Amino acid sequence: MADSTARILILDDDADVACAARMLLRRRHADVLVLDDPAGLPALLARAMPDVVLLDLNFTPGRTDGAEGLAALDLLRRQPSAPAVIALTAYADVPLAVEALKRGAGDFLTKPWDNARLVAAVDSALARRTATPAQAATSALMGESAPMRAVRAMIAGVAPTQANVLVLGENGVGKELVARAIHDASHRAGQTFLPVDMGALPESTFESELFGHRKGSFTDARADRPGRFQAARGGTLFLDEIGNMPLAGQAKLLTALERREVTPLGADRAESVDVRIVSATNLDEARLFDPAVFRPDLLFRLNTIVIRVPPLRERPADISALLRHYLDVYEAQYGRPARALSAAAQAALQAHPWPGNVRALRHACERAVILGAGEQYDVDDFSVGQVTAAVVPLPVPVAGTVNATATLSTLERDAIAAALAQAQGNISHAARALGVSRAALYRKLDKHGI
Ligand SMILES: Nc1ncnc2c1ncn2[C@@H]1O[C@H](COP(=O)(O)OP(=O)(O)OP(=O)(O)O)[C@@H](O)[C@H]1O
Numbered sequence: 001m002a003d004s005t006a007r008i009l010i011l012d013d014d015a016d017v018a019c020a021a022r023m024l025l026r027r028r029h030a031d032v033l034v035l036d037d038p039a040g041l042p043a044l045l046a047r048a049m050p051d052v053v054l055l056d057l058n059f060t061p062g063r064t065d066g067a068e069g070l071a072a073l074d075l076l077r078r079q080p081s082a083p084a085v086i087a088l089t090a091y092a093d094v095p096l097a098v099e100a101l102k103r104g105a106g107d108f109l110t111k112p113w114d115n116a117r118l119v120a121a122v123d124s125a126l127a128r129r130t131a132t133p134a135q136a137a138t139s140a141l142m143g144e145s146a147p148m149r150a151v152r153a154m155i156a157g158v159a160p161t162q163a164n165v166l167v168l169g170e171n172g173v174g175k176e177l178v179a180r181a182i183h184d185a186s187h188r189a190g191q192t193f194l195p196v197d198m199g200a201l202p203e204s205t206f207e208s209e210l211f212g213h214r215k216g217s218f219t220d221a222r223a224d225r226p227g228r229f230q231a232a233r234g235g236t237l238f239l240d241e242i243g244n245m246p247l248a249g250q251a252k253l254l255t256a257l258e259r260r261e262v263t264p265l266g267a268d269r270a271e272s273v274d275v276r277i278v279s280a281t282n283l284d285e286a287r288l289f290d291p292a293v294f295r296p297d298l299l300f301r302l303n304t305i306v307i308r309v310p311p312l313r314e315r316p317a318d319i320s321a322l323l324r325h326y327l328d329v330y331e332a333q334y335g336r337p338a339r340a341l342s343a344a345a346q347a348a349l350q351a352h353p354w355p356g357n358v359r360a361l362r363h364a365c366e367r368a369v370i371l372g373a374g375e376q377y378d379v380d381d382f383s384v385g386q387v388t389a390a391v392v393p394l395p396v397p398v399a400g401t402v403n404a405t406a407t408l409s410t411l412e413r414d415a416i417a418a419a420l421a422q423a424q425g426n427i428s429h430a431a432r433a434l435g436v437s438r439a440a441l442y443r444k445l446d447k448h449g450i
Contacts, residue, residue, distance in 0.1 A: 006126050007031040009050035011038060011072060012088060013059045017111060021054060024115055025122060028440070038072040045076075050083045052125045054118075055105070057089045057096060066096040070103060077104040081333075084125035088113075090223065097231055101192045110225045117209075120200050120437045127439035141177045142322055145315035151178065151307060158305045159185035164257075166302045167280040168288075169309035171427050172359030175280040176240065178309055182278055183236040191235030196228050198279075199244030199428040200437060206249045208265050211256065217266020229262045229273045236276045241438075242302065243283030243294065244428045254298040277302065282426070312354040312361065319350050322358060326365035327377070336369050345379040352384050356445075360384075363446045413448045416441070420450075 008029050012018045018034045025032045035044055038059060053076055057069030069087065076085055087100035087108040097108040107121050141152065158165055159182045167175040176195060183193040201209050208217075212227035228237060245253070256262045257277065261270040279302045287293050312319065323341065331338055341349070354360055364382040372381035415434060423429035431441040 005030065006051040007033065007048060008122060009033045009035060009044070009053045009083070011035045011041065011053060012056035013037060014056070014090075017056075017088075021118065024118060028119065029122070038068055038075075041072055041075060045079060049079065049081060052084045052086065052122055054086050054088055054109075054122075055100075057087055057100065066099065070099065073100060073103050073105060086121050086125055097226055098192060098233065101194065101231060108231065110223065112220065112222065114202070114205060116202060117205075120197070120439075123437040123439035124195075124197065127442065141174060141181050142325060143315065143318035144321065145317035147310045147315045148318060151309055152181075154305070154307050155181050155185060158182060158307075160187065162276060163304040164277045164279070164302050165305045165307060166299075167278065167307045167309060168285065169280075169282065170311045170357055171282050172357035173309040173311055174358055175282075175309055176238065178307055179236070179238045179240075179278040179280060183238075183276075186236070186276065188235050188276060192232050193236050193238065194228060194232040195238040195240055197240050197438065198249070199241035199432070201245075201249065203246055203249065207252055210253070211262040212264035214264055214266035217264075221266065224264075227262065227264065229256065229275055230264075230271070232275045233273050234275075236278055239277060239279040239302075241281060241428050242279045243281035243288060244426075247295065250295045250298050254295060254301065257298070257301045312357045316350060319352075319354070319361070320346070322361055323349060323365060326362045327369060330366045330369035334369055339372065339374075340376050342374075342376040342378050345377050345382065348379040349382060349384065359442070367446075412444065413450070416444055416448065416450060 006029050008025055008031065010018045010021050010025075010032065012021070012034075013036045015036065018036065022032050022034055033044070033048070033050065035041065055069055055072060055076070057066035058064055059068045066089065069089075073085055073087070076082055082104075085100075085105040087097060087105040088111060089096060089108070090111045097110075100108055106125050109118060109121055141148075141155075143149075143151075155178060165179075165182055167178050169175050179195070180193055183189060196210070207213075208221075208225065208227065210227045210229055212230055213221050213225050215221055215224050239253075259270065260274075261272040263270040281288060283293070288299065289296075312322075323346075327341070328338070330336070349361075349364075356363075364384050367383055368377050368381035371383075372378065374381075416430070419430040419433045420427075423433060427441060428438055431438045434441065436444070
């Protein structure tokens with residue numbers, strides 16, 4: 001069932017490929033457009049700006065240099081509210097995938113793709129796109145509280161080195177922003193910053209996703225394919241959610257990090273790859289240091305430097321500036337007039353514990369900008385009173401008294417609340433139990449005000 005209002009464009013001349021992708025994505029996104037020729041792109045953009053573009057890199061038969069796709073990518077990146085781009089290529093060509101990433105594509109997929117991976121790539125592109133205004137530059141890591149100043153000092157100290165960095169903190173505290181800030185302040189800034197959600201990598205394709213594969217190495221390996229390590233060569237690989245990696249995957253990652261080289265599936269020789277590793281997890285440290293959960297030898301490789309990003313409730317001095325920043329961002333994005341916060345709203349939001357941290361604050365600001373009707377923002381516009389709903393038993397609807405949509409919506413909310421309770425608040429685990437990506441779960445939490 002389509003549950004997002006995002007607009008997705010598939011720009012690919014292969015009708016079968018475009019049709020397969022459209023059918024898959026239509027289950028979740030109501031608005032999926034297909035275009036078979038980049039020449040039609042300017043007219044389409046003038047009519048309807050997409051949120052995410054799946055962009056083939058080669059169109060003219062026989063052409064494999066990617067020039068047509070890269071030109072379309074440049075055009076997309078020049079748009080005032082540029083869509084997120086996922087480059088698609090049938091020719092698993094590392095330099096071309098890397099070139100697309102360097103020119104602003106957020107991710108790449110090689111054909112034929114794994115359906116779950118395609119869905120997850122679109123979800124993360126949407127999530128990242130929403131976050132773009134705050135993530136564009138190092139200075140976007142806001143906060144003048146003493147703990148955030150200490151975090152920034154650590155970033156400045158560690159960025160110029162080659163040290164692997166482990167970023168710890170609850171969901172939504174800004175771990176990815178910290179990782180980007182390290183990359184942006186390092187000598188690798190001009191190279192790729194590639195985030196990989198380690199919790200979302202299927203066990204069966206773990207090696208091929210990370211290290212790549214050679215044509216014919218397994219039934220579906222119809223072409224050589226680069227892995228994330230090769231794609232991030234020279235840059236920074238951000239291993240997100242490492243705490244959700246199965247132990248088997250941990251062993252494979254350890255070998256790559258120890259040897260500083262990776263062996264694509266089916267290859268007879270290892271390749272050395274120069275990547276800087278920044279990793280992150282929301283696992284609490286007691287769990288992370290439990291050998292039954294995480295291999296100590298891998299942890300030792302990853303945590304040369306540890307940066308702890310404190311939850312927002314421990315740095316209330318940052319709340320006010322973050323509120324104003326995100327209200328400004330969304331007022332500009334939605335073309336709404338600038339409005340002040342009422343004194344009561346300011347006090348209530350300042351005292352709020354923000355269990356979802358800065359991500360929740362950002363979502364609350366977006367809601368307020370869209371829904372707030374008064375001259376000033378009132379506390380109700382932020383709908384933050386419902387934050388504990390995930391652990392509060394929800395009322396069971398009485399048959400016949402609610403309409404079908406309300407029932408479905410309630411069921412979904414119940415399922416999410418139950419999954420979260422069972423996963424003890426671990427978003428990745430709850431998302432996996434529900435069969436959706438983390439990004440999709442975040443959107444649903446937002447939708448239900450959880
Ligand atoms: N210090 C900050 N200043 C401005 N925006 C922030 C800050 N910290 C987080 N954000 C915003 O909050 C959102 C969540 O941040 P981010 O994705 O970096 O968190 P995370 O800790 O990596 O989350 P998760 O654990 O769920 O992956 C993003 O939109 C980000 O831009």
